[in-house]
Amino acid sequence: MDVSRHRFQACLPFILEDIANAHFVSIDLELSGIPGPLTKRSKTDGVSSSGKPTLQERYTDIKQAVERYQVLQLGLTCVIEDRDCGHYTLKPYNFFLDPVPNEKLHVERIFAYQSGAVGFLLDHKFRMEAPFLEGVAYFSREEEAFSRQRREEKSVYTDIDIDPDDLESIRFAKAVTEEIENWKARRGPKDTFLNITTPESHESQTSDHGLNKYQKALVHQIVRKHPELVAVGRQSFIQIIDHDEERERNLQSRRKMYFERDLGRQIGLRWPIEAMVGGDLSGLDPKEFLVYVDGRQEVVTQQVMNLKARLNGKRTVLVGHNVLLDLMYFYKCFFGTLPDHVEDFQRVIHELFPIVIDTKYLATHNHDNPAMANSSLEQLDVELAKLPYDKVPLIILHENHGNYFSNTAAHEAGYDSFQTAKVLIRLSTKLERAGTYVDAPIDQPPSVHALAPASNSIRGSSAIISSDEDYFTPEEEGVPVPNNYQPAQARSSDSSDGGVSLLLDPLTLQENLSPDMTTFARGNTARTPKSGTATNKFAHKGMFDSLLDLPVDMDGASESIAAQDHEPQYVMMPPFDSHFWEVYGNKLRVNGTVEGVCNLLGE
Numbered sequence: 001m002d003v004s005r006h007r008f009q010a011c012l013p014f015i016l017e018d019i020a021n022a023h024f025v026s027i028d029l030e031l032s033g034i035p036g037p038l039t040k041r042s043k044t045d046g047v048s049s050s051g052k053p054t055l056q057e058r059y060t061d062i063k064q065a066v067e068r069y070q071v072l073q074l075g076l077t078c079v080i081e082d083r084d085c086g087h088y089t090l091k092p093y094n095f096f097l098d099p100v101p102n103e104k105l106h107v108e109r110i111f112a113y114q115s116g117a118v119g120f121l122l123d124h125k126f127r128m129e130a131p132f133l134e135g136v137a138y139f140s141r142e143e144e145a146f147s148r149q150r151r152e153e154k155s156v157y158t159d160i161d162i163d164p165d166d167l168e169s170i171r172f173a174k175a176v177t178e179e180i181e182n183w184k185a186r187r188g189p190k191d192t193f194l195n196i197t198t199p200e201s202h203e204s205q206t207s208d209h210g211l212n213k214y215q216k217a218l219v220h221q222i223v224r225k226h227p228e229l230v231a232v233g234r235q236s237f238i239q240i241i242d243h244d245e246e247r248e249r250n251l252q253s254r255r256k257m258y259f260e261r262d263l264g265r266q267i268g269l270r271w272p273i274e275a276m277v278g279g280d281l282s283g284l285d286p287k288e289f290l291v292y293v294d295g296r297q298e299v300v301t302q303q304v305m306n307l308k309a310r311l312n313g314k315r316t317v318l319v320g321h322n323v324l325l326d327l328m329y330f331y332k333c334f335f336g337t338l339p340d341h342v343e344d345f346q347r348v349i350h351e352l353f354p355i356v357i358d359t360k361y362l363a364t365h366n367h368d369n370p371a372m373a374n375s376s377l378e379q380l381d382v383e384l385a386k387l388p389y390d391k392v393p394l395i396i397l398h399e400n401h402g403n404y405f406s407n408t409a410a411h412e413a414g415y416d417s418f419q420t421a422k423v424l425i426r427l428s429t430k431l432e433r434a435g436t437y438v439d440a441p442i443d444q445p446p447s448v449h450a451l452a453p454a455s456n457s458i459r460g461s462s463a464i465i466s467s468d469e470d471y472f473t474p475e476e477e478g479v480p481v482p483n484n485y486q487p488a489q490a491r492s493s494d495s496s497d498g499g500v501s502l503l504l505d506p507l508t509l510q511e512n513l514s515p516d517m518t519t520f521a522r523g524n525t526a527r528t529p530k531s532g533t534a535t536n537k538f539a540h541k542g543m544f545d546s547l548l549d550l551p552v553d554m555d556g557a558s559e560s561i562a563a564q565d566h567e568p569q570y571v572m573m574p575p576f577d578s579h580f581w582e583v584y585g586n587k588l589r590v591n592g593t594v595e596g597v598c599n600l601l602g603e
Contacts, residue, residue: 004135005098005136020275024319025316026418026420027319031329032070058593067332071329072121073096073414078093086570089396090418090422092401092417095414097131101137102137102262104262105263106150120411137266138266173222176218183240229242230248276316281312318357319356319357320357321358327349357581393571
């Protein structure tokens with residue numbers, strides 16, 4: 001789903017809800033520049049006989065690029081796991097990022113474009129003007145703090161020291177001072193204000209030119225010497241009126257309200273990122289959604305509060321492909337300046353995201369030479385899509401996010417994050433089925449263990465897995481197949497959907513599918529949930545109504561489950577608290593370095 005700046009506020013509640021429900025979120029970035037070729041190190045550098053850079057040296061090179069270049073596009077794919085129905089629903093979002101912040105917030109950005117990166121993006125039909133015309137606003141935490149600091153500084157006035165040689169400014173200040181003193185001396189009950197325009201027009205109180213910013217600042221400075229008066233800035237002049245304490249308090253309150261409103265809108269795309277790390281969502285104003293939601297303000301406010309409560313303290317499992325580069329740009333974009341040392345970066349990332357998974361590491365873990373392994377995202381997606389359907393989990397692309405169902409868009413951030421999610425689901429299931437990632441092969445098949453909450457204490461392991469297990473076709477294993485099933489070897493490797501089904505609206509499923517397709521949907525694509533399970537949150541009347549369907553009382557839940565008939569076990573990816581992720585989690589592949597891996601646990 002493409003989300004432009006004009007649609008962002010309307011889509012934000014859906015995005016936050018999807019993050020709250022997500023089993024994991026995969027990301028991808030498109031950038032205005034990347035690190036250039038690294039200088040080959042020699043033995044005298046003290047790194048290695050091959051001259052490879054250390055992880056710290058690679059990190060420093062990337063950090064320099066991060067400080068220079070800009071994130072142009074962000075892709076997020078929220079993956080919803082349904083173990084009752086045995087499938088994963090994918091909801092990809094694609095955002096351009098607006099690099100130009102609101103000038104009222106006093107933050108400037110300086111960034112560059114790299115010719116090679118621009119050429120690459122143009123070759124893949126990237127619209128270079130889109131970030132400026134359609135991009136969603138964002139502030140990093142650091143930029144937000146700087147904006148608040150600048151507002152505080154501007155509330156403290158600093159007097160201007162007029163240069164003794166600046167005779168024109170001296171005459172202007174003297175004329176304004178005399179005008180104020182004369183007005184105070186002669187004013188009557190009806191003289192409630194004095195307009196200061198230019199020295200030449202004090203008598204008529206009008207001017208064709210008006211005051212410039214410097215002259216306005218001088219007038220404000222002069223008026224501050226008269227505590228009983230207040231200077232009010234107008235477009236081309238300054239109006240002087242009597243000081244009113246209550247009016248001034250109300251004015252300051254309104255100014256703060258407008259500042260917080262503008263700041264909240266500028267934070268923009270960081271709101272979903274804060275939701276992913278259990279960050280502060282208190283500044284997210286429910287009134288911003290009233291334009292897009294049917295319902296009374298108090299109802300919408302309660303629904304937003306419920307959503308915030310669900311997101312409070314959440315730590316999303318973050319997934320990327322060859323993710324170190326993206327992770328560093330991601331941190332700079334939404335959090336702030338990168339630490340100087342890679343160990344500090346590992347620590348802060350692990351605090352934000354206790355589980356980070358690099359699909360490139362999964363694909364290369366069992367190779368003696370990871371740099372030579374076939375591990376590009378596109379190739380992995382194509383090859384994994386060939387696996388027999390009963391050996392990997394069912395993946396569903398939600399109907400509201402169906403633009404990638406029939407169209408490929410390589411190197412669009414949303415599409416690449418979508419591919420990354422598919423690769424993780426299928427590859428982790430395949431590797432767990434192999435069972436040799438632990439010291440002894442596991443006895444239980446994948447997916448039969450119950451879903452458990454994700455652990456935030458993954459530890460490292462040096463165990464090795466085998467990725468060349470033979471798979472049997474459903475016919476060879478005697479598995480019933482739908483009428484229109486194609487064996488893996490008969491599928492085209494260029495399949496545009498990559499073996500992903502499109503989630504159709506349950507209300508229209510039967511009338512839209514042919515008999516053969518309906519059989520396929522019932523047996524594989526649209527698995528039937530247990531009785532009583534709601535299947536479509538979009539069938540609710542209001543945008544937030546599904547937030548109110550959370551169970552209030554879970555007493556007796558286990559008895560209800562026990563009373564049900566035996567449910568089939570579906571093939572699912574390994575839960576995040578399993579030993580599997582102690583081997584594969586929190587390790588980022590960094591080819592071309594001495595270490596070859598960035599371990600976020602610092603081990």
